[in-house]
Amino acid sequence: MATTQTAQRKVIIIGGGFAGLECARKLANDQRFQVTLLDRTNHHLFQPLLYQVATASLAGPDIARSIRQILENARNVTVLMDEVTSISPSEKTITATSGQTYGFDYLVLAAGAKTGYFGNDQWEQYSLGLKSLADAQAIRRKILSNLERAEITDDPAERERLMTIAIVGGGPTGVELAGACADLIHRSLKSNFRRIDTGKLRVILIENSPKILEHYDSGQSDYAKKRLQSLGVEVRNNVRVINVLPGRLLFNDETHLEAEAIVWAAGIAANPLTKDLGVETDRAGRITPNLDLSIPGNPDIFVAGDLTNMRDREEKFVPGVAPAAVQMGDHIAALLKEELRLEKTRFASRKHELRPLFKYTDKGMMAIIGKNHAVLKAGKLKLNGFLAWAAWLLIHILFLIGFRNKLSVLLGWAFAYLRNNPDARIIVNPPQTFPTQQSVR
Ligand SMILES: Cc1cc2nc3c(=O)[nH]c(=O)nc-3n(C[C@H](O)[C@H](O)[C@H](O)COP(=O)(O)OP(=O)(O)OC[C@H]3O[C@@H](n4cnc5c(N)ncnc54)[C@H](O)[C@@H]3O)c2cc1C
Known part of the structure; x- marks a missing residue:
């Protein structure tokens, strides 16, 4: 298991898609955080142009970029190509196919969705x-x-x-x-x-x-x-x-x-890792998080992107699109920064209550x-x-x-x-x- 060498908070991000990458970017070079981003591939993929690859207009590498390269200047972010196989919310650890177990103070599950076949x-x-x-x-x-x-x-x-x-x-x-x-x-x-x-x-x-x-x-x-x-x-x-x-x-x-x-x-089905979190899911396996994007009953675990099914603080439905995922990743990073700031103030004991609530901006x-x-x-x-x-x-x-x-x-x-x-x-x-x-x- 990874060990803590400093008082930095360990943030694990699962998934280098739109949500996970944005969260890592926003936490980049904030030395209060030691961030580890795990993805089973070594690249961030721009899914909206996938059909152009499928129909021979673009080559695969044109719409994908190495996550390691994107985050090369983020000194506090470690990128690992490893597929997460399980999450233990109670022990605050995740395990991956490499056999490694990683500990976290905060977890951001942003592993996206896969093709869904309605039970077939x-x-x-x-x-x-x-x-x-x-x-x-x-x-x-x-x-x-x-x-x-x-x-x-x-x-x-x-x-x-x-x-x-x-x-x-x-x-x-x-x-x-x-x-x-x-x-x-x-x-x-x-x-x-x-x-x-x-x-x-x-x-x-x-x-x-x-x-x-x-x-x-x-x-x-x-x-x-x-x-x-x-x-x-x-x-x-x-x-x-x-x-x-x-x-x-x-x-x-x-x-x-x-x-x-x-x-x-x-159809789509949420990444099966959502099942490990022990909270209710919809038929597609998606989680409805609290309005701050933490999961019910656990303020240190957040979900973002396509594996959520939610309405924002204004009751607006949040669709499974790239801008929504980016905004969620951004929200979680801002929330974590604010949380650490509040810990040094007289509001420390109320830090969870004072968390910002997610608002989705529809870009069309x-x-x-x-x-x-x-x-x-x-x-x-x-x-x-x-x-x-x-x-x-x-x-x-x-x-x-x-x-x-x-x-x-x-x-x-x-x-x-x-x-x-x-x-x-x-x-x-x-x-x-x-x-x-x-x-x-
Ligand atoms: C064909 C297609 C066209 C689309 N067109 C549009 C469009 O035009 N406009 C738009 O806004 N949206 C579009 N979308 C939707 C948009 O791409 C998604 O909403 C967005 O990618 C969701 O971001 P995410 O971060 O939740 O997940 P993703 O971007 O899917 O990222 C999830 C990441 O998690 C990684 N991962 C998964 N499981 C594991 C694991 N066990 N361990 C480690 N890593 C893991 C994956 O490798 C991936 O990198 C399209 C989607 C598709 C499939």
Whole structure:
């Protein structure tokens, strides 16, 4: 177990995503804290651009950056690539796959969420999620390899299955991915093949409820649906997946779909570490923390980001988006600093009562629907179409400049994007094919 050498408070942060990284940044070089940030990967990932990696517009490293590098000037922060396997709130320790146990005075659990299958975890083996860089690369590999196989086969049924991409879930991830897949195949790759007609490739978006993008206004949902349809995407509303088999989806209306590439973008589940905290969770495993973001019954353990389900101090719902995670990480760091300040005042005994309560500032949301079109909703402002897309592009260009600090990456991406000629098309380690349907039935 790590030992305390100074009177510094030991803060353990689990997860170097938006919430954990922001917390570490805000505690950086405050010598009252000895911070250890653990992440199972060595990089911070910008998930909002994952579908661009999945559809070959960006390479993986373009949207990820070494956590160690980001925090290189934070002298009081130690970064460890280690996967946390358990938390003991009573002993104030965590254990990781390396076999190490780390002690803490304060714990910040910011380990995010994973793809959720509504209790049908066996569906994971026959579908692809989109949460990590490895997921995005697997989708890209699958789509590109399927086209290669379709170019070879003489069997029309097999070719059709290989040329069908099913995306389950009509939220922002499913919609953005469907639009980008349609763009990739119908625009970018259309002159690359000789035997198959890429125009025949089917992208099918499946959504259980009557509308896609349900957190947007009805007009924006309708716009997104029409836009996807004009790109050649088939949008199927009001249909629920009841089983996922290799290359096949079964629906509640007794129909089925043959699709070699099945992407599951329908749900999330909180990181299973939430179970170790001994507090109530919702069906997706998320925790509703106190308004200061500590967990019920334990003022020294905080949760932040996608693994929470909460309303802020003004009763406003806090969505699972990057700005909310950043604001939570920021809040916890500010709270810890204030807590230590109060300890030196006559308010020391009331420090927990005087904690600041979390307030979420909504920065709006946007979803891109293929090239040149997007929907944007920020307060009363609602934009559809080119202007929303231009705003999306500007925000992400600014992000890439700040994130990569590499003009060459940015220019390469912008150029390929505008010319419909995405570059990241190399297939490394083609996927194993799934067993045939006959062999599993
Ligand atoms: C495809 C996609 C598109 C999105 N688009 C948008 C968008 O356009 N706009 C927007 O605002 N939001 C978007 N989001 C949501 C946004 O990315 C999340 O809300 C945000 O990443 C949540 O931050 P977090 O810190 O809670 O978790 P994450 O960013 O997921 O970080 C969690 C970290 O914890 C680490 N970790 C997990 N388990 C362990 C463990 N056991 N031990 C150690 N480390 C661990 C992970 O490696 C990861 O680095 C999108 C998400 C996805 C998946």
